[in-house]
Amino acid sequence: MLMETKKLTKRFGGLTAVNDVDFTIEKGKINAIIGPNGAGKSTFFNLLSGTYIPSEGQVFYKGQDITKRPPDKIARLGVARTFQTNHLFEESTVLDNVIVGHRLRTSSNLWDAVFRTRRFKFEEKKCRDKAMEVLDFVELTHVMDEPAGSITQEEKKRVAFALALATDPEVVFLDEPTAGINPGETEGLASLMEKMVQRGITVCLIEHKMKMIMKLADKIMVLNYGEKIAEGTSEEIMNNQAVIEAYLGGGASA
Numbered sequence: 001m002l003m004e005t006k007k008l009t010k011r012f013g014g015l016t017a018v019n020d021v022d023f024t025i026e027k028g029k030i031n032a033i034i035g036p037n038g039a040g041k042s043t044f045f046n047l048l049s050g051t052y053i054p055s056e057g058q059v060f061y062k063g064q065d066i067t068k069r070p071p072d073k074i075a076r077l078g079v080a081r082t083f084q085t086n087h088l089f090e091e092s093t094v095l096d097n098v099i100v101g102h103r104l105r106t107s108s109n110l111w112d113a114v115f116r117t118r119r120f121k122f123e124e125k126k127c128r129d130k131a132m133e134v135l136d137f138v139e140l141t142h143v144m145d146e147p148a149g150s151i152t153q154e155e156k157k158r159v160a161f162a163l164a165l166a167t168d169p170e171v172v173f174l175d176e177p178t179a180g181i182n183p184g185e186t187e188g189l190a191s192l193m194e195k196m197v198q199r200g201i202t203v204c205l206i207e208h209k210m211k212m213i214m215k216l217a218d219k220i221m222v223l224n225y226g227e228k229i230a231e232g233t234s235e236e237i238m239n240n241q242a243v244i245e246a247y248l249g250g251g252a253s254a
C-alpha cells in the first residue's frame with residue numbers, strides 16, 4: 001500500500017463533502033474513485049494532495065502521517081497531480097511548457113540564475129533532457145516545437161500527463177483525465193495510464209466514463225454523498241446493490 005486515509009472527513013460549513021472515508025491506494029496499480037456528481041471525489045483528491053486540510057481524520061504516505069502538510073511538501077514526497085483544466089502557456093512551445101513545469105521542482109536559486117553558475121547550467125540541461133524524455137513517453141515528440149495553443153485537446157491532456165511525470169512521481173493523481181475527448185482518444189489515454197503503471201508509477205484517478213474505468217482500474221472506490229459505499233474490483237462494484245442504487249438515483253453518466 002502506498003497511501004492510506006483513515007476516517008478522512010471534510011466539512012464546508014454545514015455540508016460534509018467527505019465523511020469518514022478509509023481508503024488505500026495500492027502501489028503499482030490503477031486506483032479509481034467514482035461516484036455521482038457532487039459525491040465528494042474532487043474534495044477527496046484535494047485532501048490527499050494537501051490542497052484542503054481535513055476537518056478530521058488522517059492521510060498517510062508510505063506509513064508516514066502527512067495530514068496537514070502543505071501541497072508543495074507533499075509534492076516533494078513524490079505525489080503529482082493534474083487538473084481538470086490544463087494550465088498551459090498557449091504561446092510557448094509544448095517543450096518549453098514542460099521545461100518550465102519541471103524547473104519548479106529544481107533547486108537553483110536567483111543567484112544561480114543571474115550568474116549562470118555551473119549548477120544552474122547543469123540543471124537547465126537536466127530539465128530539458130527530462131522534458132524530452134517525458135514527451136517521448138507520452139508520445140508527443142512530433143509536436144514538441146509547436147505552440148501549446150495549437151495542439152489538439154487530446155494532445156493537451158498528454159502534456160498535462162507529461163508535466164506530472166517530469167517531477168518523477170511515485171503516484172500520479174488524475175482528475176477526469178479523459179473528460180471532453182472522443183472514445184478513440186479515450187482509449188489512447190487509457191493505454192498511456194497502463195504504460196505508466198508498467199513503469200512502476202501508481203495511478204489514482206477520478207473518472208466519469210464508467211465503461212472505461214471498469215476495464216482499466218485494478219481497484220475502485222465509490223463515493224456517494226461524501227461516504228464510501230463500496231470498494232473493490234470492477235466485478236465487485238458492478239454487482240454491488242448500493243452502487244446500483246446510487247447510480248440509478250443519482251443519474252450519473254455512463
Ligand SMILES: Nc1ncnc2c1ncn2[C@@H]1O[C@H](COP(=O)(O)OP(=O)(O)OP(=O)(O)O)[C@@H](O)[C@H]1O
Pocket residue numbers: 012015016017035036037038039040041042043044
Ligand atoms: N470549496 C468548497 N466550498 C463549499 N462547498 C464545496 C467546496 N468544494 C466542494 N463543495 C461541495 O462539496 C460537495 C462535494 O463536491 P465535489 O466537487 O468534491 O464532488 P465531486 O464528486 O467531485 O463532483 P463532480 O463529479 O460534479 O465534479 C458538493 O456538494 C460541493 O458543492
